[in-house]
Amino acid sequence: MRLIVCVCDYWQRRHYYNRPLTKAIQMESTDEGKQLAKHKLMRRLSVQLDAVSGNYLLREVLQQSVLQHQLQHNLGVQLLWLSLQPPARLDIDYKWTQMLSHTIAEHVQLDQLMCWLSTLGGGYSSLGDQFTRCAEAAGKISLQQLSIGMRLRNPLMQARCKLYYSISLIQRGELRQAKQLIRNQYRLACGQNDQRLKRMCHGVWERLRYEYGERQRKAIK
Known part of the structure; x- marks a missing residue:
């Protein structure tokens, strides 16, 4: 079972990575889905970052299998929830x-x-x-x-x-x-x-x- 990564953008839209969505997660946007999600036991790690740092973290999690393994087996994380916020300063690369x-x-x-x-x-x-x-x-x-x-x-x-x-x-x-x-x-x-x-x-x-x-x-x- 691979680690699920959910990215919540500025407009509260959710983007899932790494595996197909379960029925409960797919229906979270509806009232019925929220009730189903409450009954689904899933260890979640919520991280709130600015968009630039969140993008770097997302790339590392998706590409580094060792990091995924540590999150799952050492910390017991099944769902990594990344909430993106506008950066305080927009730097030009x-x-x-x-x-x-x-x-x-x-x-x-x-x-x-x-x-x-x-x-x-x-x-x-x-x-x-x-x-x-x-x-x-x-x-x-x-x-x-x-x-x-x-x-x-x-x-x-x-x-x-x-x-x-x-x-x-x-x-x-x-x-x-x-x-x-x-x-x-x-x-x-x-x-x-x-x-x-x-x-x-x-x-x-x-x-x-x-x-x-x-x-x-x-x-x-």
Whole structure:
């Protein structure tokens, strides 16, 4: 049996953690529930804290199984009741604010860089059918976009960059490698249920089929 933690906020709303609520606890807000709760024997530890300290205590209780074990077995506590009060002073977490602002600024810069690379890569890719050098440049740009997607930890963005790279492979005649790459991204699109990525896979796959058909016609001639 896990320790039940109840947090009572400023508006007397109750939030329960760690286990499903019993019928008596669920009905405490009604008159009938209050009568049932009186007959339910449960050792309660009531703690009144400001919201900041209460949040730290709540995190420790939920994450530290040793602390839960001590409360239950050493003190016999079954229900930890945290009553939150407005803090006397609202402190600004400057360290967290600095970390967050740095992360946001980095994401904005990476998004802008991704847009520029997409425009540049599209231009080289459009010339890749006539010039192998342009197809190679488009492939390098796609790899740079892939590195940005990995840095942002965005699997769908990485999949789209790999599809762009597969177009470069098709233009350079490396059809087998492109086929395997497209199949892998299509499996990912099915797993994520991303319709946009699925349509992109279908479009690149049609381009691959066309190149296979052209190669077969040249072989017959």
